[in-house]
Amino acid sequence: MEEELIQIKNSAVSLALDAKDKKELDDLKIRFLGRSGRLTLALKELSKLPKEKRPEVGKLANEVKNTIEETILEKESQVTKQKSQELKEKIDISIPGIKPQIGHLHPMTQVIYDVVNVFKGLGYQTADGPEIETDYYNFEALNIPKDHPARDTQQTLYLDTRNAKVNPGEIILRTQLSGMQARAMEKIKPPLRVIVPGKVFRYEQVDASHGFEFWQLEGFLVDTNVKLTDLFGTIDYVLRKLMGENIKLKFATTNFPFVEPGVDTYIECTVCKGKGCSFCKMSGWSEIMPAGMIHPNVLKAVGYSSRQWNGFAFCIGLSRLVTLRYKMDDLRLLTNPDMRILEQF
């Protein structure tokens, strides 16, 4: 019996020491220590020994069991260590990882969010309207009757109305967002402060600073006793918030039939810093925010009393704002879907 136990121990220990991986060691455990393992079966024979021999052999059997268990355990930790060492050698943890591609908002969307936020702080509400507009809202309600020369400046895209029950020329793609003045005023009672970000369309000669579709933000305020200086203050505050405190601005007079007086706001060209470039047509300045005091005829068209109420309106050329802010020298980059371009902003 003793001899057999020693034999079992020797063979288990030598097999364990030769084992190459965890699997081999697990197999050994079963082969020697499992329910019908060699040691387990040998132990069952103990009861057949004469009583006085049992304690001695029993002690030996225990020692054998412990030795086998310990050897297997030790070998196990050795094998695992070796395995992770091998893995470490295979994996070069100093190689930089592959960055996942994370999308971001289009520069135009970022700018719209920023502009809307600034106006929110001034108490303006945001409105939205149709891109397909009627001649009435786009022109008539804005003090621009059918024969008005100001229509020439708005290269209008007319929709085919042959199968519609409207007069030819009545339905257009909106050329400006000012049409939203009448739409909003018809629905809201004064006093009001509204902004409308959106896309407008014109039959334009496309170049670095002109597109046939572009973004504007129209804004208007109607209240009592509104002054031109309130408008100047608003423009100055908003543009500095958006473009930085140190920008250079200048105001000039201008003419739009729906405002009187009309004001044009210019910002020093950020592309060339006022030196003159193709973007600012060599003038060093970029027109960014036309505005003015709302013409009484516009208020009358929506049924407001122009004695009681007055206000101002303005428009921010959003496409231009984006190109100035990101120093893009071509407006067409904004409608370019090329990821190599968009990823830069």
Ligand code: DAH
């Ligand atoms: N709607 C005009 C355009 O797109 C811009 C404009 C000028 C809007 C003066 C205004 C304004 O609200 O007061 O040409």
